[in-house]
Amino acid sequence: MTKEQFELRKFVAPEFVIGSDARFLTGRYAKNFGAQNVLVVTGPHIIEAGWVRDVTASLEEDDIAFTVFSGITSNPRDSEVMAGAAVYDEAGCDAIVAVGGGSPIDCAKGIGIVSSNKKNILDFEGVDQIRVPPPPMICIPTTAGTGADVSQFAIINDTQRKVKIAIISKMIVPDIALVDPEPLTSLSPELTAHTGMDAITHSVEAFVSNASSPVTDVHAFESIQLMNGFLLKAYQDPENLEYRFQTMLGSLSAGLAFSNASLGAVHAMAHSLGGFSDLPHGECNSLLLEHVMAFNYDSCPERYETVGKAMGLNLASLSPLERKERIIGSVRNLREALGITDTLGDLGVTNGDIPQLAKNALHDPCMATNPRQPVAADIERIYEEAL
Amino acid sequence: MKKHSDTRTDWQVQRDRIIGLGETSLRKSYYPELREKIAELEKKNRELHEAYERLASNEEELRQNYDELSRREQEIRSAKHYLEAIYEGSPDMIFVHSSDGHIIDVNDNVLLAYGVSREEIHAAAPSDMSGKGYTNEMALGKFQAALKTGKTEFEWFGKRKNGEEFPLEIRLRRIDHVRDDGTIEPRVLAIVRDISEAKMAERALDQARKKLKLLNTVIFQDIQSTVFALSAYIQLSGSSRDGTKVTAYLDKEAFLISKIVSSLNFTKNYQDLGMQPPKWQNVGQVFLYAISHLDSLKIERRMEVEGLEIYADLLLEKVFFNLVENSFIHGQGVTEISLTYRESMDGMTIVLTDNGVGIESEQKSRIFEQGGGKSSGLGLFLAREILSITGITIRETGEAGKGVRFELLIPKGAYRFAEPPQKTR
Numbered sequence: 001m002t003k004e005q006f007e008l009r010k011f012v013a014p015e016f017v018i019g020s021d022a023r024f025l026t027g028r029y030a031k032n033f034g035a036q037n038v039l040v041v042t043g044p045h046i047i048e049a050g051w052v053r054d055v056t057a058s059l060e061e062d063d064i065a066f067t068v069f070s071g072i073t074s075n076p077r078d079s080e081v082m083a084g085a086a087v088y089d090e091a092g093c094d095a096i097v098a099v100g101g102g103s104p105i106d107c108a109k110g111i112g113i114v115s116s117n118k119k120n121i122l123d124f125e126g127v128d129q130i131r132v133p134p135p136p137m138i139c140i141p142t143t144a145g146t147g148a149d150v151s152q153f154a155i156i157n158d159t160q161r162k163v164k165i166a167i168i169s170k171m172i173v174p175d176i177a178l179v180d181p182e183p184l185t186s187l188s189p190e191l192t193a194h195t196g197m198d199a200i201t202h203s204v205e206a207f208v209s210n211a212s213s214p215v216t217d218v219h220a221f222e223s224i225q226l227m228n229g230f231l232l233k234a235y236q237d238p239e240n241l242e243y244r245f246q247t248m249l250g251s252l253s254a255g256l257a258f259s260n261a262s263l264g265a266v267h268a269m270a271h272s273l274g275g276f277s278d279l280p281h282g283e284c285n286s287l288l289l290e291h292v293m294a295f296n297y298d299s300c301p302e303r304y305e306t307v308g309k310a311m312g313l314n315l316a317s318l319s320p321l322e323r324k325e326r327i328i329g330s331v332r333n334l335r336e337a338l339g340i341t342d343t344l345g346d347l348g349v350t351n352g353d354i355p356q357l358a359k360n361a362l363h364d365p366c367m368a369t370n371p372r373q374p375v376a377a378d379i380e381r382i383y384e385e386a387l
Numbered sequence: 388m389k390k391h392s393d394t395r396t397d398w399q400v401q402r403d404r405i406i407g408l409g410e411t412s413l414r415k416s417y418y419p420e421l422r423e424k425i426a427e428l429e430k431k432n433r434e435l436h437e438a439y440e441r442l443a444s445n446e447e448e449l450r451q452n453y454d455e456l457s458r459r460e461q462e463i464r465s466a467k468h469y470l471e472a473i474y475e476g477s478p479d480m481i482f483v484h485s486s487d488g489h490i491i492d493v494n495d496n497v498l499l500a501y502g503v504s505r506e507e508i509h510a511a512a513p514s515d516m517s518g519k520g521y522t523n524e525m526a527l528g529k530f531q532a533a534l535k536t537g538k539t540e541f542e543w544f545g546k547r548k549n550g551e552e553f554p555l556e557i558r559l560r561r562i563d564h565v566r567d568d569g570t571i572e573p574r575v576l577a578i579v580r581d582i583s584e585a586k587m588a589e590r591a592l593d594q595a596r597k598k599l600k601l602l603n604t605v606i607f608q609d610i611q612s613t614v615f616a617l618s619a620y621i622q623l624s625g626s627s628r629d630g631t632k633v634t635a636y637l638d639k640e641a642f643l644i645s646k647i648v649s650s651l652n653f654t655k656n657y658q659d660l661g662m663q664p665p666k667w668q669n670v671g672q673v674f675l676y677a678i679s680h681l682d683s684l685k686i687e688r689r690m691e692v693e694g695l696e697i698y699a700d701l702l703l704e705k706v707f708f709n710l711v712e713n714s715f716i717h718g719q720g721v722t723e724i725s726l727t728y729r730e731s732m733d734g735m736t737i738v739l740t741d742n743g744v745g746i747e748s749e750q751k752s753r754i755f756e757q758g759g760g761k762s763s764g765l766g767l768f769l770a771r772e773i774l775s776i777t778g779i780t781i782r783e784t785g786e787a788g789k790g791v792r793f794e795l796l797i798p799k800g801a802y803r804f805a806e807p808p809q810k811t812r
């Protein structure tokens with residue numbers, strides 16, 4: 001037991017309900033928050049899949065009016081946030097329901113911030129920059145990976161500067177998360193793979209984060225075990241609700257872990273990529289994770305060994321180097337099994353982009369909790385490896 | 388190196404913030420706002436409660452005001468009853484005029500006195516209801532005076548529907564009529580008294596004084612001339628030695644003295660004249676009193692004057708006495724007298740007849756003169772004088788040999804019929 005384990009630590013988590021049909025509780029919770037007119041923030045595909053209809057029906061059942069805002073792309077943009085906030089004000093809303101993956105949920109968080117503080121969303125970049133609390137917020141995640149439904153993070157695309165900004169504040173932890181595995185059944189294999197790998201990245205980065213704590217460790221460890229055990233199965237058997245539920249639970253645990261322990265270089269670099277070229281967040285993480293692990297490994301090998309154990313690896317008879325290769329290889333294997341075999345180069349990133357990408361990544365708040373503090377050259381090298 | 392260490396420091400700060408133990412790293416909280424809302428609601432509630440209390444006390448005040456109002460209304464209602472009773476029960480006529488003289492209301496006395504309907508009176512102008520020479524302008528002048536000073540009083544002549552005029556004493560009072568909208572409309576209240584009787588009494592008293600003076604003069608002259616004659620006979624009897632002559636003088640003297648005594652006695656008859664104002668008297672009743680002093684048992688009488696009343700001096704009884712006494716003394720075997728009346732254009736004629744010898748034509752004009760009668764000569768003279776006090780004239784129209792017929796003409800306004808006694812069901 002080290003002295004650090006007695007440090008004061010905080011663990012923030014929203015109230016959440018997990019289980020089948022949790023989404024039908026939307027009306028009851030909105031009513032509990034005194035909502036009379038709810039802004040439903042979602043995306044077109046989620047509406048198409050029918051999940052939004054379930055949510056609005058629940059609102060109707062409790063006599064709560066609603067306005068749907070679905071003008072959102074992946075990697076939500078500042079302009080979309082501002083447009084959503086305008087709709088919120090115009091419709092006279094008093095609460096927000098986010099239905100979807102990370103994009104609608106982060107956008108919804110942004111709309112809440114803007115509607116309460118009446119400033120551009122980009123003004124809130126960084127940690128604890130929000131003054132006025134946003135309205136009540138209900139999150140219904142439709143992917144198993146984002147963690148945004150329980151986290152204090154919102155990532156918004158600054159379209160002008162072509163960077164993703166991170167807004168981190170306890171004020172944007174949602175008021176209630178209705179974690180329902182049912183919507184996962186409509187996820188494409190590709191999205192299942194990308195979001196699942198995002199969740200694993202959250203767990204690994206939270207676990208090795210220099211801000212991790214015993215409580216976040218519990219969730220991170222559990223999450224790695226769950227994702228390792230069920231992600232591939234869910235990928236292969238998409239309609240199996242049991243597998244879906246386990247990945248949802250894994251994603252939830254990962255979210256709780258990273259929300260409190262924060263992330264690391266993988267996310268810092270992935271945010272940079274996302275801002276630069278709108279690449280899918282989960283895929284970026286997948287392609288970067290093993291390279292960042294290799295870079296970080298020696299600063300905290302025993303943490304990574306625990307990650308390996310969570311992935312079910314038997315490392316007892318192996319040398320430290322063998323262990324490292326085994327653990328990183330295990331992550332690589334999972335990625336490849338999930339069909340994520342492209343490189344950054346395949347996705348259009350060039351050598352020439354790397355200095356700017358590295359510079360932006362170094363400014364990302366996630367970099368603060370990476371176990372090893374990199375310099376620009378370190379980041380550039382990692383990008384190059386992933387190219 | 389330097390840059391690297393700066394970055395590290397920055398990251399340290401970032402890390403601490405993310406861990407979130409700083410003062411600003413708080414989850415959103417509704418509780419302070421909730422407390423504010425609760426405090427606000429409590430304040431509103433208190434205000435509402437206070438407003439309610441005020442409302443309740445206002446209501447109490449209103450209720451008291453209402454009680455006060457209904458008490459006032461009660462008072463007004465009872466005052467109105469008094470007024471109505473006075474209005475209808477007053478012996479006077481009461482008019483309510485608008486400021487321009489139009490009649491707004493009258494009591495029943497007005498309708499009775501003027502002999503008009505309520506509709507007619509509302510359409511009437513002041514001059515329509517006034518005697519000759521009394522114009523609308525004069526009436527308006529009186530109203531203006533009342534409006535200006537609050538009151539004015541004067542005498543006037545009214546005119547009934549049949550044209551008959553009658554004297555009035557009028558008191559005008561300005562009254563402020565409050566309209567429904569609360570504004571004030573000045574009006575004039577006229578309290579009008581029929582002073583016909585007072586006027587008649589006044590005239591009668593005046594007459595009585597004149598008569599008294601006349602009678603006194605007559606008697607004084609009578610006694611003076613008799614005393615003059617007496618003193619002459621006393622002188623003659625004093626200077627005469629002739630016993631027969633002296634005896635004759637003494638007889639004359641005794642006669643003259645009895646004449647003086649008779650004159651003095653006569654003054655008793657009229658000394659009460661004009662002592663009291665004339666009165667309405669029931670003719671039949673007064674007649675019966677008058678003849679009760681006479682031995683009238685053997686005489687049959689016929690009386691058809693029921694209910695007839697005339698306005699006459701209180702010596703009316705003496706008048707009837709004198710007239711009937713005249714029949715007894717001079718009628719020679721009168722067995723029957725009658726008292727009847729007939730009404731004509733000029734007024735009411737009361738007719739007193741007997742079945743005696745009557746009065747000869749050449750005497751008729753003298754019987755009412757002083758000394759014109761068969762005996763003392765003053766009885767019928769006095770009767771005429773008493774009657775004339777209230778404008779009643781008397782004449783004898785009988786046919787000699789068939790009995791006397793006295794006709795008393797009573798002018799309009801000086802006779803009336805008493806209400807017939809009410810029959811009980």
Ligand SMILES: [Fe+2]
Nearest residue numbers: 198202267281
């Ligand atoms: Fe992520």
